[in-house]
Amino acid sequence: MASPKPSISIVSEATAETDRGEGASHVRSPDPISAPKAPKRLVVDARNISLTFETADGRVDALSNVNLQVTEGEFVSFIGPSGCGKTTMLRVIADLQQPSSGALSVKGMSAEQARLARAYGYVFQAPALFPWRTIEKNLKMPLEIMGYSEFEQQQRVQRYLSMVNLTGFERKFPWQLSGGMQQRVSIARALSFDPDLLLMDEPFGALDEIVRDHLNEQLLQLWKSTRKTVLFVTHSIPEAVFLSTKIVVMSPRPGRIIDVIDCDFPPDRSLEIRERPEFLKVAQRVRIGLRAGHSYDE
Amino acid sequence: MTSNSLALPAPRSRALLKHPIIARYAPIATMVAALVAIWYIAAVAMNWSLVRDGFEREETTYATTDVLLGTMEAERPLLPAPHQVLEAFYDGVFGYPPLAPRSLVYHALVTLSATLLGFFLGALFGVVLALLIVHSRVLKRGLLPWIICSQMVPVLALAPIFIVVLGALGLHGLLPKSIISAYLCFFPVAIGMVKGFTSPEPLQLELMRTWSATPRQVLWKLRWPASVPYLFTSLKVAVSISLVGAIVAELPTGAEAGIGARLLSGSYYGQTIQLWAALVAAAVLASALIGVIGLIERAVARRMGAR
Incomplete structure (x- = not known):
């Protein structure tokens, strides 16, 4: 199913020998797939981002002094309990919410400029397809808005539908597809205008374990073949460790980053890697971080 | 065996009731029939005295059935009977050329x-x-x-x-x-x-x-x-x-x-x-x-x- 498409170049750098940094070396990003000496541009540079809002129950610190640097081609997962601000962080980067203080640049621009320049594709937890449009027309929605030619739209629909293995479903309406297929459509839609940055907010959160595993493998393939920078919010430790080059562990009240874990398994890894000791070691560290940051006395 | 053959007609009539056309239109038809019945009763009741007074004014002898029939075909009834209304409607729609002032x-x-x-x-x-x-x-x-x-x-x-x-x-x-x-x-x-x-x-x-x-x-x-x-x-x-x-x-x-x-x-x-x-x-x-x-x-x- 998740076989790479002909256009995909299989990246051959052997990367398994790169040693995982054991400490909290945030800034060094052992990106396993890009060429070793390529200059790494910062895609996201967030310094001292805070976001507070007033509610009926008083002030809520959704984000408190968050620092985050993401370089080109990284796959960064945000993990943490609900209320830790991982979704908020993604929304701030997407300019769907504005921080109260701090400096943020996205691809060298302000978050708003980046949004206006259509610098990223956003995938929500729900597929958010337009029920009155066929799958094909759903994919065309951003393309129509961005003024692509009819011919180009058609080509991209074909390319990205086949990338998520949904060729043949062009004329179906969203309700005729399963939840997992719908989410794949929404990923294809986010990719359709070829942004280098992909923001994914728990895209597989509502799906069952088996579908989720399958989509994890597909997403890994996709990331490997397109070399996009991915920011990925999740609740699941195995998912985060399996997919990421960097795991950002967050904690609530106030929402903050408590650990950044580098993680570099070989790019052609399969789901079986989840049974291996080095995988479990990273997962264990994420778990310890989550536990440390979580106060159970509500 | 006999009981089996005896039991057959009942399910068939129930199956008839479940026929899509009947299932769909039976409630509406019942409702319309009930309303028409009520309308007729009301027409009789409301036109009764009108018709009876007419007979008395003309000092003719009349039976109850005459009054009853009279309520069905009065010229200016208080409440016309359904068939009168339908007749007038039919006449109004089909009785004249479509652009005549009475159509x-x-x-x-x-x-x-x-x-x-x-x-x-x-x-x-x-x-x-x-x-x-x-x-x-x-x-x-x-x-x-x-x-x-x-x-x-x-x-x-x-x-x-x-x-x-x-x-x-x-x-x-x-x-x-x-x-x-x-x-x-x-x-x-x-x-x-x-x-x-x-x-x-x-x-x-x-x-x-x-x-x-x-x-x-x-x-x-x-x-x-x-x-x-x-x-x-x-x-x-x-x-x-x-x-x-x-x-x-x-x-x-x-x-x-x-x-x-x-x-x-x-x-x-x-x-x-x-x-x-x-x-x-x-x-x-x-x-x-x-x-x-x-x-x-x-x-x-x-x-x-x-x-």
Whole structure:
């Protein structure tokens, strides 16, 4: 199913020998797939981002002094309990919410400029397809808005539908597809205008374990073949460790980053890697971080 | 074996009851039959004294059955019997050439033209109002109270004013009637479309934002298609109201043509049968209009992927 498409170049750098940094070396990003000496541009540079809002129950610190640097081609997962601000962080980067203080640049621009320049594709937890449009027309929605030619739209629909293995479903309406297929459509839609940055907010959160595993493998393939920078919010430790080059562990009240874990398994890894000791070691560290940051006395 | 063959007829008759056509129309038919029966009883009861007095005035001898029959075919009954109304309706529709002044078709067409123009104007006005309200918070606060107030004044009181003012401006005939009809029917469209334009989910709106869509693109590609179900629901309400508006507008003008004119002359001259026949014509017209909108709605919904 998740076989790479002909256009995909299989990246051959052997990367398994790169040693995982054991400490909290945030800034060094052992990106396993890009060429070793390529200059790494910062895609996201967030310094001292805070976001507070007033509610009926008083002030809520959704984000408190968050620092985050993401370089080109990284796959960064945000993990943490609900209320830790991982979704908020993604929304701030997407300019769907504005921080109260701090400096943020996205691809060298302000978050708003980046949004206006259509610098990223956003995938929500729900597929958010337009029920009155066929799958094909759903994919065309951003393309129509961005003024692509009819011919180009058609080509991209074909390319990205086949990338998520949904060729043949062009004329179906969203309700005729399963939840997992719908989410794949929404990923294809986010990719359709070829942004280098992909923001994914728990895209597989509502799906069952088996579908989720399958989509994890597909997403890994996709990331490997397109070399996009991915920011990925999740609740699941195995998912985060399996997919990421960097795991950002967050904690609530106030929402903050408590650990950044580098993680570099070989790019052609399969789901079986989840049974291996080095995988479990990273997962264990994420778990310890989550536990440390979580106060159970509500 | 015998018990088995004996038991067969029962399920078959139950199967007949479950036949789709019967299952669908039996409740309606029962309801109509009950209403007709009640109507006949009411006709007898209400016309009884009228008919009996007639006999007594002529000092003829009469039996109870004579009175009973009399209530069924009085010339100016208090309440005409259903068959009288149907007869008058049938006669009005098929008994004259369609454009003769006594033809119900002619009167229905006159009212229909005012209804359609008024419906078109009112629906358009309602959609434009809804657009303004959705796009501006100031307008929302400024316009909504007036829109609601407009519907509190009885249209029967407003209609003569409209007619007089528009008449002084040199507008006669179709347009004043349509304006009164539009005045009534823009309301459900405006309210329904405000709801419809705000019906897209927050996620869908945020997606548009991530693609930095212009407000116009958000309107045409998201708000407008999302509001289509609301549009048709409010159009169905609006079209029947606009028919009422057109009929009401015919009353104070002393129009000589139109369903309203038929109602008015029927009540002047005590022609109750004519009155009821005109009412039936109005009901048939309204059902037809709603039916047409329903058909369009179904066709549009199919194209928009309704299951």
